[in-house]
Amino acid sequence: MNKVIAIYPGSFDPPTNGHLDLIERGSKMFEELVVAVLRNSDKSPMFTVAERLDMLRQLTRHLDNIRIAAFEGLMVEFAKSVGASCVLRGIRAVSDYEYELQMALMNRKIEPALETVFMLPAARYSFVSSRLVREVAQHGGPVTDLVPELVEQAMLAKIDPAHKLRGRPQVVPTTKKKRKA
Ligand code: PNS
Numbered sequence: 001m002n003k004v005i006a007i008y009p010g011s012f013d014p015p016t017n018g019h020l021d022l023i024e025r026g027s028k029m030f031e032e033l034v035v036a037v038l039r040n041s042d043k044s045p046m047f048t049v050a051e052r053l054d055m056l057r058q059l060t061r062h063l064d065n066i067r068i069a070a071f072e073g074l075m076v077e078f079a080k081s082v083g084a085s086c087v088l089r090g091i092r093a094v095s096d097y098e099y100e101l102q103m104a105l106m107n108r109k110i111e112p113a114l115e116t117v118f119m120l121p122a123a124r125y126s127f128v129s130s131r132l133v134r135e136v137a138q139h140g141g142p143v144t145d146l147v148p149e150l151v152e153q154a155m156l157a158k159i160d161p162a163h164k165l166r167g168r169p170q171v172v173p174t175t176k177k178k179r180k181a
Helices: 017-029 049-059 075-081 094-110 130-138 149-159 161-165
Strands: 005-010 032-038 066-071 086-090 115-119
Touching (some): 005 075, 017 032, 017 115, 066 075, 086 094
Parallel strands (some): 005 086, 032 066, 086 115
């Protein structure tokens, strides 16, 4: 097989276990996989692009053929700029198919040389999406097993900034005793 560079584009707000599962599968298939975070996909994202890039870098440290990058504008242009000939996308269920088909065919119309490859994440992640994970977390529900631990902690810190401080020994302000006159 030819050595193929692929890009895995998305919003990753936040990265989920489903994304990571796909990145791990993709890293075995391609010579290099560029995980590409779209800038400005959502006007009120939970995480900044810098935070998403940072989380993805930490989560993929164990894989040596993964590059994490941000892009804006047309995905096919970004793919060309990194020498990618493939786009990797995940399909969780039939409901994903229509949107993915439309996108893949539009991208092919713009750049016929770019192939889209669909992969299935592990079945246990077939219902996991960033949007639902955000919604559950925002209402105080559990997201353990749906996102990596570091993402869960980052989400909790976003939702409730006091979260980070809990569990640490409390610093009780001391009041100096007044000296007797
Ligand atoms: O994780 P998402 O939000 O489903 O990812 C969608 C993404 C980023 C792959 C798609 O919106 C995209 O490629 N946007 C870049 C602009 C572009 O090229 N649009 C034409 C796609 S047909």
